[in-house]
Amino acid sequence: MTTSTDEVLAGLEGITPWQEELYTRLHRHPELSMQETRTAAEIAGELETLGYAVHRVGGGVVGILENGDGPTVLYRADMDALPVEEQTGLPYSSQVPGVMHACGHDVHMAVGMGAAALLARATQAWSGTYVALFQPGEETAEGARAMVADGLADLLPRPDVALGQHVLTSPAAGEVATAPGPVMSTAASVAITVHGRGSHGSMPHLSVDPVLLASSIVVRLQGIVAREVSPDTFAVVTVGSLQAGTKANIIPDRATLRVNVRAYADDVRESLLAAIERVVRAECVASDSPRPPDIEVYDRFPLTLNDDAVTERVTAAFRDRFGAERVRPLAPVTASEDFTVIPDALGAPSCYWGLGGFPAGERTVPNHNPAFAPVMQPTLQTGTEAAVAAALAWLGRP
Numbered sequence: 231m232t233t234s235t236d237e238v239l240a241g242l243e244g245i246t247p248w249q250e251e252l253y254t255r256l257h258r259h260p261e262l263s264m265q266e267t268r269t270a271a272e273i274a275g276e277l278e279t280l281g282y283a284v285h286r287v288g289g290g291v292v293g294i295l296e297n298g299d300g301p302t303v304l305y306r307a308d309m310d311a312l313p314v315e316e317q318t319g320l321p322y323s324s325q326v327p328g329v330m331h332a333c334g335h336d337v338h339m340a341v342g343m344g345a346a347a348l349l350a351r352a353t354q355a356w357s358g359t360y361v362a363l364f365q366p367g368e369e370t371a372e373g374a375r376a377m378v379a380d381g382l383a384d385l386l387p388r389p390d391v392a393l394g395q396h397v398l399t400s401p402a403a404g405e406v407a408t409a410p411g412p413v414m415s416t417a418a419s420v421a422i423t424v425h426g427r428g429s430h431g432s433m434p435h436l437s438v439d440p441v442l443l444a445s446s447i448v449v450r451l452q453g454i455v456a457r458e459v460s461p462d463t464f465a466v467v468t469v470g471s472l473q474a475g476t477k478a479n480i481i482p483d484r485a486t487l488r489v490n491v492r493a494y495a496d497d498v499r500e501s502l503l504a505a506i507e508r509v510v511r512a513e514c515v516a517s518d519s520p521r522p523p524d525i526e527v528y529d530r531f532p533l534t535l536n537d538d539a540v541t542e543r544v545t546a547a548f549r550d551r552f553g554a555e556r557v558r559p560l561a562p563v564t565a566s567e568d569f570t571v572i573p574d575a576l577g578a579p580s581c582y583w584g585l586g587g588f589p590a591g592e593r594t595v596p597n598h599n600p601a602f603a604p605v606m607q608p609t610l611q612t613g614t615e616a617a618v619a620a621a622l623a624w625l626g627r628p
Contacts, residue, residue, distance in 0.1 A: 234626030235551055235619050237355040238348050242614060245347050249610055252276070253340035254322035260311030260329045260336070263367040264289055264376070269309045269339070273364045276343055280350040282362065285385050288377030289366035294386055295350055300358025301390040301624040305617055306572060307342035308335045308368035317600035332602045334397035334587065339364060341395070341585075341613035348618055349625075356625040361386050363572070371529045374571035383576055391540055392573035392580040393620050395613060397604050398563070398597070402590035404608045406548055406616050407560035408583045410541040414534035415464070415492040416499045417566035422447075422487040422510055423524040426517070431479035441474045443517040444485035447510055448472060451489065454505045459498070466492040466564065467502055492564055496533060503527060531566035537579035544581045547623040551615055560584045565597065581620070585613045 261269050266289065273291045277284045282293030290309070316323050316330035324330040331337075346362040367373025396414075401407045424447070426440030448469050459465040467489065474485035491502040510523050548557045560583060573580040587604025588594040595601045 233550075234355045234622045235547070238352040238618050238622065239615055241348050241351050242611065245344060246611070249340055249344045249614070250606060252343060253336055253606065253610060256336040256339055257320070257331050258322050258325050260324050260326055260331045261309075262313060262329060263310040263370040264372055266309045266366045270364070270366070273309070273339065273343065277346060277362060280347055282346065282350065287382055287385060288373070288380035290373060290377045291364040292382070292385055293346060293362040295360045295362075297353045297359065298357040302359040302361065302387045303621045303624050304361040304363055304386075304389040304392045304573070304576070304578065305342060305345060305621060306363045306365055306392065306394045306569060307338040308365045308373065309339055310335060310367055310369050310373065312369060312598060314598065314600050318603040320603055330600070332599060333369065333597045334602070334604055335368070337397045337585075337587065337604055337609060337613065338395070340610055341617055344610065344614035345617035345621065348614070349621065355627060356622055357627055358625040359387060360621060360625065361389060365572070368568055371531050371568045374568040378571060378575040382572070389573070389576055389578040391624055392576070392578045393544070393617070394569050394580070394582045395585045395616060396567070396582070397587040397609060397613070398584045399588055399594040401558040401584060401586040403586045403588055403605050404612050405556045405558055405586040406552065406583055406612065407558040408541055408545045408548065408581070409560040409562070410536050410538040412494045412533055412562055413536050413560055413582055414563045414565060414567045415494055416496055416533040417490065417492045417529070417531040418499060418503060418527055419529040420489040420491070420503065420506055421526045421528060422489065423484055424487070424510065424514055425484050425519050425521045425523065426482065427520055428483035429481045431481055434481060437481040438518055438520060439481050440483065440485035441481070443513060443519065444472055444474060444487055446517070447487065447513045450509050450513060451506060454502060454509070458505055463498060464494045464562070465498055465502060467506070492566065494533065494562060531568055532570050532574070534567045534570050534582050536581050540579045540581045543623050544583065544620045547619045548616060551619040583616070585609065585616065
């Protein structure tokens with residue numbers, strides 16, 4: 231029996247050349263977070279050509295396709311790239327020095343556009359409203375909030391469900407992975423400046439050495455997870471940057487640290503941040519710092535928490551389309567996403583799943599690596615099938 235999903239996806243082969251060309255074009259011209267002007271313009275133009283009502287909001291793009299009575303489904307893809315110099319060797323490598331799609335957002339956009347095109351070309355197979363949302367600034371946790379603040383909720387009917395996916399190193403290419411509950415961690419970063427008293431390197435007794443102070447902080451922070459968090463609770467504290475001084479014989483007057491935390495619960499994240507501040511302030515007192523430290527929390531990411539009922543429905547749709555052998559359980563991912571900011575603001579339950587980008591048995595390269603290069607196919611095809619199948623779990627006609 232032909233289903234709505236089969237009917238819509240019958241056009242997949244016909245859009246493949248266009249989708250692959252769009253993907254390579256997006257990969258060649260990456261743009262950093264909240265600077266996605268060229269990308270947004272291209273996406274908006276493609277959606278308009280497909281017949282969507284297009285809105286520019288908060289630096290992102292929203293395409294709305296109304297197709298009779300029925301539910302409203304929102305599908306989100308992110309648009310920004312990373313400040314990474316590409317080392318993939320692909321023939322369509324980034325043409326922007328120091329910037330590349332090292333996290334796979336070019337895949338997300340191409341898949342989102344593929345689903346939008348197929349649904350627009352087969353409106354006889356479904357009923358309701360489909361919202362194709364392309365979000366800026368995911369990497370800095372700014373974009374989703376910017377779209378909400380710019381009036382996203384006023385542009386569209388309240389979604390019955392919000393959907394999204396991320397290309398990952400696992401499962402394998404051609405497969406998808408789902409799970410209820412927490413699937414990506416909550417996170418935050420902390421910028422810390424500690425103050426000392428500068429001096430000549432030969433006169434350390436006249437200084438308050440911020441390098442020594444910062445080093446003590448780095449060592450002491452390692453005790454937070456090891457000694458303050460239960461062994462059965464996931465938590466990470468990483469010092470990713472420590473900068474101080476300019477010459478070997480000058481004791482500087484300040485040092486700056488950047489710290490990142492991850493957890494699968496908001497209360498754990500907040501306890502990590504509180505412990506970091508406690509340690510920093512105590513070490514400053516211990517070193518007789520001449521002034522209190524400057525501490526700024528930024529890049530707060532929410533917990534990506536899948537709704538149980540929505541995930542069950544999406545997983546069933548995937549098994550119908552792919553077969554059970556291509557639908558894997560998704561282990562909680564330690565990276566973070568701002569995806570849930572949008573469904574939370576719109577009052578919609580959500581599901582976010584994993585998309586395989588590397589063939590089974592072959593070498594994988596993690597997201598954010600300069601050599602990150604998911605295979606174009608079957609990744610684009612599988613991602614498009616997944617997006618359509620998930621949307622039609624609500625929009626499809628009996």
